[in-house]
Amino acid sequence: PILDYKEETPSSQAFMEEAEEVMPGGVTANIKYFEPHPVVMKHGKGSKLTDMDENEYIDYLMSYGSLVTGHGHEHVKKAIMEQMDRDGTWLFGTPHYLEVEMGKRLQKHFPSMELLRYTNSGTEATLLSLRLAAAHTGKHKIAKFEGHYHGGYDQMLVSVSPSVREAGNADAPYSLPESKGMHPSHARNTITLPFNNLKACKKILLQHKDEIGAVMIEPVQAGFIPAEKSFMKGLRQITEELGMVLIFDEVKTGYRTGLGGAQNIYGIKPDLTALGKAIGGGYPVGVVGGKKEIMMHSAPSQGSDVFDSSQSKRSSSKDVLFHSGTYNGHPMILAAGMAVLDILEKELDDVLKQTEKLKNGINEKLRKYGVQGEAVGIGSIFSVVLNNKEKIRNYRDLQKTDLATRKEIDFRLLGKGIYVKPMNRYSVSTAHSDEDINQTLDAYDEVLREVYEG
Numbered sequence: 284p285i286l287d288y289k290e291e292t293p294s295s296q297a298f299m300e301e302a303e304e305v306m307p308g309g310v311t312a313n314i315k316y317f318e319p320h321p322v323v324m325k326h327g328k329g330s331k332l333t334d335m336d337e338n339e340y341i342d343y344l345m346s347y348g349s350l351v352t353g354h355g356h357e358h359v360k361k362a363i364m365e366q367m368d369r370d371g372t373w374l375f376g377t378p379h380y381l382e383v384e385m386g387k388r389l390q391k392h393f394p395s396m397e398l399l400r401y402t403n404s405g406t407e408a409t410l411l412s413l414r415l416a417a418a419h420t421g422k423h424k425i426a427k428f429e430g431h432y433h434g435g436y437d438q439m440l441v442s443v444s445p446s447v448r449e450a451g452n453a454d455a456p457y458s459l460p461e462s463k464g465m466h467p468s469h470a471r472n473t474i475t476l477p478f479n480n481l482k483a484c485k486k487i488l489l490q491h492k493d494e495i496g497a498v499m500i501e502p503v504q505a506g507f508i509p510a511e512k513s514f515m516k517g518l519r520q521i522t523e524e525l526g527m528v529l530i531f532d533e534v535k536t537g538y539r540t541g542l543g544g545a546q547n548i549y550g551i552k553p554d555l556t557a558l559g560k561a562i563g564g565g566y567p568v569g570v571v572g573g574k575k576e577i578m579m580h581s582a583p584s585q586g587s588d589v590f591d592s593s594q595s596k597r598s599s600s601k602d603v604l605f606h607s608g609t610y611n612g613h614p615m616i617l618a619a620g621m622a623v624l625d626i627l628e629k630e631l632d633d634v635l636k637q638t639e640k641l642k643n644g645i646n647e648k649l650r651k652y653g654v655q656g657e658a659v660g661i662g663s664i665f666s667v668v669l670n671n672k673e674k675i676r677n678y679r680d681l682q683k684t685d686l687a688t689r690k691e692i693d694f695r696l697l698g699k700g701i702y703v704k705p706m707n708r709y710s711v712s713t714a715h716s717d718e719d720i721n722q723t724l725d726a727y728d729e730v731l732r733e734v735y736e737g
């Protein structure tokens with residue numbers, strides 16, 4: 284298939300050669316590169332992307348899950364165009380009505396967000412949540428789970444995809460840096476926990492109880508491996524007992540496991556939640572929300588007149604948590620975000636049903652060819668695991684599966700117009716029709732035959 288792919292994507296190849304003259308590796312995010320060269324898209328509409336050679340693909344990447352309403356949805360487009368004209372400007376640099384309107388709608392779906400702040404990305408949202416937690420507890424170490432991603436900054440870029448050989452015992456994983464150039468202190472100050480293993484987590488958290496201020500978790504790891512209910516309940520209990528702020532990173536799960544995110548499914552109230560991706564409908568956004576008493580650390584004047592410092596309750600300027608951002612709460616983005624909510628409040632259930640159809644269809648195909656494997660996930664995201672001996676519960680389990688064959692399948696699917704690169708994540712949107720699903724399953728059937736029956 285590699286030869287076919289190369290033959291069918293000459294313009295992408297030529298483009299990437301030019302791009303390499305401008306950007307390292309020709310990309311603005313490392314994950315966007317794959318061998319022999321990434322496919323370069325030039326058009327998107329609904330469930331489809333078209334590349335520079337006019338090849339059409341059914342897109343399941345959906346921009347890393349962020350496009351729950353598909354590409355170029357007319358209602359979202361209209362909202363943006365109208366917002367462009369409505370107030371004359373597209374950026375006030377002051378508080379404005381959209382921040383409150385959107386905030387109220389988010390609070391309705393995420394009641395745990397007693398107060399919230401906007402940021403420009405999921406990364407910034409998780410970063411702010413860590414500072415809030417440290418300000419609240421006075422404890423500066425943080426705990427995260429092996430295999431969980433919260434953004435590309437040093438504090439959290441620890442043990443996201445470690446080599447199992449180097450990562451130590453599954454019950455007490457090492458904290459390993461993911462990148463060149465990281466300060467070694469981060470691997471010391473960020474404690475790594477094993478996902479879905481309550482006993483081991485409790486032991487580690489107790490060992491560090493006076494240092495850890497925050498525990499951050501993707502309630503559904505990488506968008507497809509759910510926390511077990513009893514694990515989540517236990518984690519909520521132990522963090523409460525030990526005075527640690529429990530942060531749900533719902534950047535991926537927000538709107539994707541349902542409008543109220545994973546917290547609604549688990550019936551668990553985190554202290555803080557970070558949102559991103561789908562909330563902005565394809566525009567850069569992040570949100571941090573949670574308990575009033577924690578969020579209020581970032582309130583600027585704490586009830587006193589900022590011009591009258593002698594009357595201020597603060598003993599110094601350092602008494603307030605710093606949070607800033609020129610584009611936070613950008614009106615155009617919030618207009619897009621509200622349009623996305625309009626659509627999903629009506630149509631999200633259909634997306635979830637459509638996802639089930641695709642998952643069941645893939646599982647049937649795997650059985651048809653006698654392949655040990657399954658589509659794993661909840662809500663509108665899933666991934667296909669192959670050769671799993673048992674249920675996939677965490678990062679270590681995933682590493683034991685047949686990742687090489689899965690990569691080959693994804694590549695062959697690409698050649699048949701199904702886009703699940705670069706990391707085998709299927710994100711379904713309101714735009715994915717029955718016809719798309721049937722076409723995907725036909726392609727899956729052909730690929731399985733090629734791979735397993737030669």
Ligand code: PMP
Pocket residue numbers: 347404405406407409432433434435501532533534535559560
């Ligand atoms: N947290 C999770 C769970 C994510 O999936 C991502 C993005 N993949 C982030 C945080 C970072 O978000 P962003 O790329 O918007 O900075």
